[in-house]
Amino acid sequence: xxxxxxxxxxxxxxxLERLAQGMGDLTxxxxxxxxxxxxxxRERFSTKTAPDGSSWADLKPSTLEAKNxxxxxxxxxxxxxxxxxxxxxxTSVSVGSDRPYAKYHQTGxxxxxxxxxxxxxxxxxxxxxxxxxxxxxxxx
Numbered sequence: 001x002x003x004x005x006x007x008x009x010x011x012x013x014x015x016l017e018r019l020a021q022g023m024g025d026l027t028x029x030x031x032x033x034x035x036x037x038x039x040x041x042r043e044r045f046s047t048k049t050a051p052d053g054s055s056w057a058d059l060k061p062s063t064l065e066a067k068n069x070x071x072x073x074x075x076x077x078x079x080x081x082x083x084x085x086x087x088x089x090x091t092s093v094s095v096g097s098d099r100p101y102a103k104y105h106q107t108g109x110x111x112x113x114x115x116x117x118x119x120x121x122x123x124x125x126x127x128x129x130x131x132x133x134x135x136x137x138x139x140x
Contacts, residue, residue, distance in 0.1 A: 026090045029135045034086030034093040036127045037120065041095055044117055045081045048073050051119030074105055074115055084117075 040051075048056045056073055074080060083097040095118065096102070108114030120128075 027088055029131065030088035030090070030093040031086070032131050032135075033128050034088045034095055036131065037093070037095045037124055038084055038086045040121055040124050041084050041117060042081060045073075045075060048115075050116035051121045051124070052116075053121065056115040057113035074117070080105070080117075 044050070050056065059067070059073055080097060080099050080102060083099045083102070084095065085097070087094045097117075102117065104112060105115050106117055
């Protein structure tokens with residue numbers, strides 16, 4: 001069974017159009033979203049968890065031996081963690097690393113376990129929704 005409801009939404013449409021015009025540059029909200037995602041991405045190095053909450057694979061004994069007690073999982077000198085950056089524009093935000101080996105940790109290789117660094121956790125999604133709700137309520 002289908003029910004169709006028809007209303008004259010002229011007033012709502014006008015308000016939505018004014019709202020869209022009032023938003024202007026979205027760079028600040030994109031930067032805020034980027035800060036949330038960058039922060040949770042950096043936190044993964046201490047929690048040793050992927051965005052979905054699963055634990056990273058333990059290091060192989062040979063890797064532990066080669067590290068000789070320095071660093072931890074995905075950390076030797078901290079270059080990868082320090083390289084995580086955010087770029088925000090008025091329409092998008094990107095969080096990533098310029099280290100070429102980051103992709104191998106993210107996806108894994110035949111000789112190395114996958115340890116996802118990048119992605120959105122359920123907490124990230126909730127935080128982003130709250131940011132957007134706050135942003136929208138400020139506009140109203």
